[in-house]
Amino acid sequence: MMSSQSDSAQWAQPESAHPQTGLKVYNTLTKSKASALPPGGVPFVPREGNRVSWYGCGPTVYDASHMGHAFNYVSLDIMRRIMEDYLGYDLTVVMNITDIDDKIIERTRHEHLVAQYRAKAETLSEQLVADVGAALCDYANTAFPELVAAKLGSPIGRADDWRAFAAAVNGGQDPALAASSEKALMRYDAADAAFEALVAARQSLADGKSSQAAAVALVDTATDVLAPWLDAQFRESVTDPRLFRNLSAYWENDYMADMDALNVRRPNVLTRVSEFVEDIVRFVQRIIDNGYAYEAEGSVYFDVEAFDGTNGHVYAKMSRRSKDSAKLLAEGEGSLTKRRAEKQGERDFALWKSSQPGEPAWPSPWGPGRPGWHIECSAMASEILGQNIDIHTGGIDLVFPHHENEMVQSEACFENHQWVNYFLHTGHLHIAGRKMSKSLKNFITIKDALKKYSARQLRTLFLLTGWSSGINFSDTGMDEAIAIEKTLSNFFSNAAALVRDLKQAQQPADPKRQTNEPEIELLAALADARDQVHSAILDSFDTPRAMRAILDIVARTTAYLQRGRESIDPQPVEMVAQYVTKIMRAFGMADDSATRAIGWGSGAAGTAGADRETTLLPVASALSDFRDSVRELALAGGDKKALLALCDRLRDQVLPELGVVIDDHGDGRALVKVVDPAEIRRARELSEAKDAAKQLAKAKEAQLAEEKRLALLEKAKVPPQDMFRTPEMRELYSAWDESGIPTKDAAGEDLSKSRAKKLAKDYDAQKKLHDKFLQQQQ
Incomplete structure (x- = not known):
């Protein structure tokens, strides 16, 4: 059931008797009335209790996926995980693969x-x-x-x-x-x-x-x-259709591998256009039967004029200002459609394209052809999810004409007025201020980005940005994301190690220690963080605000841990760490298979089902080698300094490669932390790269300084009485005084007082420089 809403004549707020979570979303369908809406957007109400139908526009697979794709699909993955894992919705996520396209x-x-x-x-x-x-x-x-x-x-x-x-x-x-x-x-x-x-x-x-x-x-x-x-x-x-399918299949597999590497959950249902052509033909025929499309020379076009204003239908609900953009309309039709002149109206768009020579073709009532771009999503989404869909997602660049045309096609087919209840669009990703685009060839592939940064670091950047905002991908932004991920990693490893050690010690509490006030303050801060994170999540998935709350409670807990082991109660620390872990998992920062109560749960330490020999043997071998070296040193009468060097090597070089970090504390005891060795190597490589850059800059600076010194030395060698008598100077001056300072210009005219004064000043400076040179030579 839906009720009309006074602040939007084109959108009806869904209603349900089922208890709601309180989630509000920024809905592109209502953005023109955003000022009249509640903060964060409109209430999200599924059509059927707790079940949510979600259709997302997938990639057009003809090239490598880039960071623009990463921002879109990781951001949507964060929203999906929040809805499934944190808010408890039962989602059915459908995504298409466009494998028929110009x-x-x-x-x-x-x-x-x-x-x-x-x-x-x-x-x-x-x-x-x-x-x-x-x-x-x-x-x-x-x-x-x-x-x-x-x-x-x-x-x-x-x-x-x-x-x-x-x-x-x-x-x-x-x-x-x-x-x-x-x-x-x-x-x-x-x-x-x-x-x-x-x-x-x-x-x-x-x-x-x-x-x-x-x-x-x-x-x-x-x-x-x-x-x-x-x-x-x-x-x-x-003419071989396998050529077209082979290209799209290759890039589809490449895209899926990139999404797996980014820890993006796969859709529940994946549809390919080539597998739904018969359904698309039936969908187009129904639109024709309803009077909203026409056939022309083997193609079928949607009749925008016949639709707009008929039976309450509205064209371009989300983008009224763009509906007459010739540039966007042409881009929506595809580069191969520019040869087609049989359209009746400028805004009309192809539902079915008659195939030209050199194009794949499928049979239809209108002749051999292929689906238009927009119709594929309407037909496939409706085939799987029905005549009304809760959520439709995609990048902001798809609003017009793609999503607008999807809506009118579907509403023309089913004769309804709200095919989609909530349109959620992610922002653009820019590089150096320009939108990233395959066609502009200014893109960074996902694979190249993952050579430099981890999937978790990229996800951290997107969490700090927010799904609906644009993002400028830069080293500065990544430095912040890396620093925050490191802060969280250190917190998890420190908290897990301290909790483990303190629980194992099982020492009775010191009756002289004030145990209440610091712990009560920490628990109160945790309760406040829970409220802030929950409020941010319900406010249209405001992950930047949620991350600020998480980092604040992490900072408070880290400060509490500085009190020293004797003054720490492990229980509130464990509560904070487990809560932060829960939220990070809901954000997709940890693997779905993670089993540890605290931390990322990824890498060797968090791999579920790993056998004991595989896990322990590398560390055991390292400790055995260390023992052999210590015994050899002891039997040879080695000194304390050499023994400490062996210990430092074990701590700084050997164990970190195996994912074990030992932190020496001031009380003489060490804190043992288990981390992902890949993270340690990546952090070391970044540090080494920065050090190398600093060394290079330092070397360039030294080179410039040396060049400047040599240039100054060459200048100092010139006696002041000769400095104005070089061949270049003789072209400027024609007479000199007894010191060698010019008195007349090239035309024989006396120099002005100001110019003569400046030349005398230059002479004095050169005399001091030359005298110093002569002294150094002596």
């Missing part, structure tokens, strides 16, 4: 055709050079048509014209280039690289060098300009 089709054809062309390039030849030249001309004229016309007066007709164009745009620095399109700089770099490779190939041919390696190098460097040139000529030859 980008996949183009990428498949481009890679296939370039691979064929490369295989035929047995030697560097005049024909190959001519082909690359022709491809460069087409690429430049297509990429910068208006700018080429403005700078050169006519299209580029031969490859060497690129040199003039590059000079006209100042080597790519002309602001007009960047202003011409979002991808202009990327395309300029691709064309310029192809031109330089072309020049080098011509020189190789002139020198009589025509190896296959040189041919392959030219093809590889010029791939970006060759691919569309080859595609324009030979796209119809790419």
Whole structure:
């Protein structure tokens, strides 16, 4: 049941008799009325008791996943875990894989055709050079048509014209280039690289060098300009459907491996467009039958004008300002749709595309074709979850036109007015202020990021940012995330070790010690932290505020631990550590299989089911080696200093590699902590990298200082009476006094008083410098 809400004519608040958690979410459907809504958004009310249907837009699999994907899917994973593990919702999460798409089709054809062309390039030849030249001309004229016309007066007709164009745009620095399109700089770099490779190939041919390696190098460097040139000529030859499926299957597996590495839970149901084509055809036919779509030349288009305002339907509920954006509408249709001119209205979009030569095709009542981009989500989500869905998620860039079109398609099919109750959109991830994008080639792959940072460190950064905010990925932000993760790791290991040691000791409490006040304060702080974290979570998953509360109670507990073992009660410390562990697990900071009550539970220490020999043997072997060295030293009459060196080596080098950290305390006892050895190695590598950077900076600074010293030394060697008589100075002056100070300029005119005064001052400074040099020489 739903009730209309006065502050939003387009959205109805779901109602339920089932007890609610109090969760409120920022719903994109109501953002235009956000000021009239409660703080944190609108109350989240599932349609069916505690069960929640969730559909998330998955990736279009044609390339490596990047950090923009990581931010989106890890942020959504945090929200999902909170709902499942902390708030207790019963979720059914469905995610699609887009394996039929214009980008996949183009990428498949481009890679296939370039691979064929490369295989035929047995030697560097005049024909190959001519082909690359022709491809460069087409690429430049297509990429910068208006700018080429403005700078050169006519299209580029031969490859060497690129040199003039590059000079006209100042080597790519002309602001007009960047202003011409979002991808202009990327395309300029691709064309310029192809031109330089072309020049080098011509020189190789002139020198009589025509190896296959040189041919392959030219093809590889010029791939970006060759691919569309080859595609324009030979796209119809790419007919094997397995090529398209193989590309998408490869990148789907790659994406899943990245998500596993980031500890992102897999969806309950994974759908692929290629497996739902028949369902999509039926879905499209129902929209046609309802009067909201039309067939044209084998394609089917959604009729926006027929839908908007009919039977209470509204188009573009979330993005009224963007609904007429020609740029966004074109991007939503895909690059291959630009050839289709049969649409009746500018805002109409393809539900079914008649397949052109070189495109995969499936049978339909309208002829062989393939699904449009937007229809896939509507059909697959509805097929699995029904005619109404609780939550739909995706990146903010999908709001228009993708999610808007999903909504109108579904509401046109089912003749309802709220296909989705809550749209949750994650923000953009930027690098150096620019949105990260595959098409812009300014992205950091997830795999590259994980070579430098751990999955937990990346998740920490996202927790500190919040799911709906944009994020600027930088070393500074990661430094903060690493520091916080280290703080939490140290807290867990210290708390676990102290609790274990104090419990094992089982010493009676000292009656003289004041046991109440510090412990009562710590427990009160824990209760306050629980309230703050809970409030933040219910406030549209406000993880930055929740993390601040967690770090505050960790800091308070760490301060309490500084009191010394004799003054510590392990029970409140254990309560805090277990609570922080619970929240971190709810945030996905620990493995799902974690079994330890305190800590991350990942790595060797937290691996469930590991056999005792595998776990203990490496440490036992290290201790056995240490014992052998101690015995050998003792039998040889070694001194105390050598014995302590062996102990330090065990503590600082051997055991940390095995995940064991020994902290020496001032009371003469050591605290033993078990941590993930990978974390220790990563922290050491980061520290070594920073030290290396500091050493490099120090060396550069020393080099500059030495260069400055040598330059000053050379200057000091010049006698003051000669400093104004060098060949360069004789071009400026024509007369000098007895000391060698100029008195007339090159034209024979007397120097002004101010200029003469400055030259005399320079003379005095040089005299002091030269006198000091002579003294040092003596």
